[in-house]
Amino acid sequence: MGKKELKVAFLLAMRSLQRGSRSSVILTILIVAMCFTNMVFLPGMFNSIGQNITKQVVDYEVGNVLISPKSGEQYVTDLDATLALINGMPGVERATPHYSKAATLKYRQRILGVSLRAITPNDEKAVSPLYTKMISGSYLGDGDTGEIILAKMIAGDPSVKEEYEFQASLGGVRVGDSITVEWANGYTKDYRVKGIYSTGYWATDTTGYVTKSDMELVEGRPLDYADYITVKAKPGYSEKFIKDELQQYGVSQKVQTTTDLLAKSMGKALQSYAIINMVSLFVGIVITTVVLFIVITIKTLNSRKQIGILKAIGVDKAVIMHNYGFQVIILALLGIACGIIMTSLLMVYMTYNPIVTPDWSASLYLTPMDLISNSLILFVAAVIAGYVPAWQVSREDIQTAMRS
Amino acid sequence: MIEIYDLRRIYRMGDIEVRALDGVSLEIEKGEFLGIMGASGSGKTTLLHMLGLLDEPTSGRIVIEGTDLSLLSDYEKAMFRLYKLGYVFQDYALVPDLTVMENVSLTAMLRKDRTEGQYRKDSVEILQKIGLYDRRDHLPRELSGGQQQRVSIARAMVNKPDILFADEPCANLDSENSRMVLELFREINEEMQQTIVMVSHEDWHKDYFHRIVRLKDGKVIADGTNGSSAH
Numbered sequence: 001m002g003k004k005e006l007k008v009a010f011l012l013a014m015r016s017l018q019r020g021s022r023s024s025v026i027l028t029i030l031i032v033a034m035c036f037t038n039m040v041f042l043p044g045m046f047n048s049i050g051q052n053i054t055k056q057v058v059d060y061e062v063g064n065v066l067i068s069p070k071s072g073e074q075y076v077t078d079l080d081a082t083l084a085l086i087n088g089m090p091g092v093e094r095a096t097p098h099y100s101k102a103a104t105l106k107y108r109q110r111i112l113g114v115s116l117r118a119i120t121p122n123d124e125k126a127v128s129p130l131y132t133k134m135i136s137g138s139y140l141g142d143g144d145t146g147e148i149i150l151a152k153m154i155a156g157d158p159s160v161k162e163e164y165e166f167q168a169s170l171g172g173v174r175v176g177d178s179i180t181v182e183w184a185n186g187y188t189k190d191y192r193v194k195g196i197y198s199t200g201y202w203a204t205d206t207t208g209y210v211t212k213s214d215m216e217l218v219e220g221r222p223l224d225y226a227d228y229i230t231v232k233a234k235p236g237y238s239e240k241f242i243k244d245e246l247q248q249y250g251v252s253q254k255v256q257t258t259t260d261l262l263a264k265s266m267g268k269a270l271q272s273y274a275i276i277n278m279v280s281l282f283v284g285i286v287i288t289t290v291v292l293f294i295v296i297t298i299k300t301l302n303s304r305k306q307i308g309i310l311k312a313i314g315v316d317k318a319v320i321m322h323n324y325g326f327q328v329i330i331l332a333l334l335g336i337a338c339g340i341i342m343t344s345l346l347m348v349y350m351t352y353n354p355i356v357t358p359d360w361s362a363s364l365y366l367t368p369m370d371l372i373s374n375s376l377i378l379f380v381a382a383v384i385a386g387y388v389p390a391w392q393v394s395r396e397d398i399q400t401a402m403r404s
Numbered sequence: 405m406i407e408i409y410d411l412r413r414i415y416r417m418g419d420i421e422v423r424a425l426d427g428v429s430l431e432i433e434k435g436e437f438l439g440i441m442g443a444s445g446s447g448k449t450t451l452l453h454m455l456g457l458l459d460e461p462t463s464g465r466i467v468i469e470g471t472d473l474s475l476l477s478d479y480e481k482a483m484f485r486l487y488k489l490g491y492v493f494q495d496y497a498l499v500p501d502l503t504v505m506e507n508v509s510l511t512a513m514l515r516k517d518r519t520e521g522q523y524r525k526d527s528v529e530i531l532q533k534i535g536l537y538d539r540r541d542h543l544p545r546e547l548s549g550g551q552q553q554r555v556s557i558a559r560a561m562v563n564k565p566d567i568l569f570a571d572e573p574c575a576n577l578d579s580e581n582s583r584m585v586l587e588l589f590r591e592i593n594e595e596m597q598q599t600i601v602m603v604s605h606e607d608w609h610k611d612y613f614h615r616i617v618r619l620k621d622g623k624v625i626a627d628g629t630n631g632s633s634a635h
């Protein structure tokens with residue numbers, strides 16, 4: 001195939017698209033676009049759910065890197081020295097200690113068992129956006145004792161009867177109310193509710209927080225240990241970098257990145273996502289292939305006479321085949337371009353109108369790489385689908401073609 | 405020089421067998437302006453299709469300028485048509501999606517021995533000659549039958565092929581236009597020694613032919629130079 005042949009094939013393709021049925025061209029492009037959108041929609045949504053869960057886990061659970069007791073030990077020990085060491089490392093925004101302890105909350109007739117958490121509120125601000133999620137009252141201060149902040153779901157809503165509650169609550173505690181907390185070690189005291197928050201993350205929304213200072217009173221001694229330490233990375237530093245660094249500095253505890261942690265818990269979910277993604281990819285490819293195959297087959301059948309004429313005046317069959325090839329390429333490219341536009345519009349729309357459930361919220365998360373790889377897959381499928389009938393028809397002998 | 409040896413083309417449709425060509429042998433000299441005449445169904449188009457490599461004979465052989473057509477591959481046949489032959493079809497056979505100009509220049513666009521400037525100039529020239537230059541951007545369906553026929557003639561002639569086959573090129577033309585086409589054929593035949601094989605029904609066309617071959621039921625029944633045995 002020389003340049004002249006390709007030029008003629010392209011001319012024939014353009015003219016056929018321009019002068020053929022406008023509506024069939026538009027419909028074909030639309031179908032390819034829909035297939036493309038279908039191919040990337042579910043994976044994009046799952047990506048976004050994954051991103052969302054990861055962000056929540058980072059924000060409210062473990063930061064970027066979690067330091068937990070090495071095996072066989074109950075606590076991360078030598079807390080002050082460890083915190084000082086980590087906080088001094090490059091790339092670390094802040095490291096904060098966390099405690100969690102079972103407790104029974106009592107308010108009027110309601111009794112509720114939860115696992116409460118203790119934090120160092122000021123440092124925690126650098127790690128978790130919890131302090132921005134207060135819906136009434138205020139966040140804890142470092143020295144607060146006898147004060148507690150509660151999740152909205154724990155505080156409860158007085159207008160909902162106990163038997164209709166989705167999650168057991170204290171039935172409508174408000175800021176300033178006093179609740180009784182009976183800690184697992186038997187220590188019991190009244191706490192003033194300082195604030196009520198709601199984060200949208202399940203684990204955080206079913207607990208409450210006190211300060212480390214308060215926990216020291218509960219335990220009856222200064223705490224030079226923690227249940228775990230969360231580490232927040234500075235922007236631009238990877239979790240992996242921080243983890244490696246921690247291990248190099250000789251932090252002898254168990255160090256895990258959020259990715260490590262999620263790989264385990266989300267592995268199963270990701271597997272089922274992968275299956276759904278494969279199905280939607282497969283369906284997209286099959287529909288596109290079949291549609292383009294039919295479109296080109298009909299085109300070739302309708303223009304058998306024209307094909308005969310072209311051959312009769314000396315146009316080689318390769319030129320005729322590439323004529324249809326170019327038509328498919330043009331249709332596929334336009335379809336994919338429309339698909340990318342449709343997907344982008346959906347991405348924008350879903351950013352402002354995400355699908356929200358108690359566990360996660362989803363918009364569309366697609367990288368340019370996702371779009372490119374899906375475009376390529378679809379394009380290749382389309383071209384194959386078009387070239388098969390083009391090849392078949394270009395082989396027909398002139399007599400049969402011309403007399404049709 | 406075209407040599408045809410005992411050419412047969414038999415169409416079989418179920419039990420019925422149509423002998424469209426039934427043992428035709430002919431020699432056509434280079435530079436000859438040959439007329440093929442005969443009643444409808446006598447095999448004229450079939451013969452021209454064989455010569456134009458559009459169909460394969462059931463038996464027999466065609467040799468054009470030393471090339472045995474039966475030995476050519478599909479690609480070689482396409483190239484043979486592109487570089488050596490021009491063909492005017494009985495039903496014009498224009499490409500419906502292409503304009504008049506595009507139809508005329510399409511084959512020239514494919515030829516390696518034509519530059520863009522050259523084939524544009526040639527196409528314009530031939531369209532002017534047949535009086536359709538001002539319709540160059542029209543589609544075939546926007547033209548009358550006669551006009552389409554003239555475009556088909558222009559397309560066949562634009563590359564100045566060694567051999568021009570024309571299947572009733574004047575069938576849809578008035579006598580004035582017919583005369584113009586025949587004059588054009590005579591001109592290129594005389595000036596460039598172009599071989600022309602033309603099928604015709606019209607008796608008065610005889611005056612233009614050097615030689616006339618008459619077919620009947622797929623057989624040559626008369627073969628003679630103009631004014632002699634062909635009558």
Ligand SMILES: Nc1ncnc2c1ncn2[C@@H]1O[C@H](COP(=O)(O)OP(=O)(O)OP(=O)(O)O)[C@@H](O)[C@H]1O
Pocket residue numbers: 403415416417422423424442443444445446447448449450451494
């Ligand atoms: N594809 C075909 N299948 C069957 N029979 C055919 C086919 N092509 C031609 N024939 C038959 O072959 C015979 C010769 O046909 P051809 O077209 O060569 O005639 P012609 O001399 O060109 O006639 P006309 O002057 O009407 O164009 C006819 O009887 C025709 O019916």
Ligand SMILES: [Mg+2]
Pocket residue numbers: 448449450494571
């Ligand atoms: Mg005929």
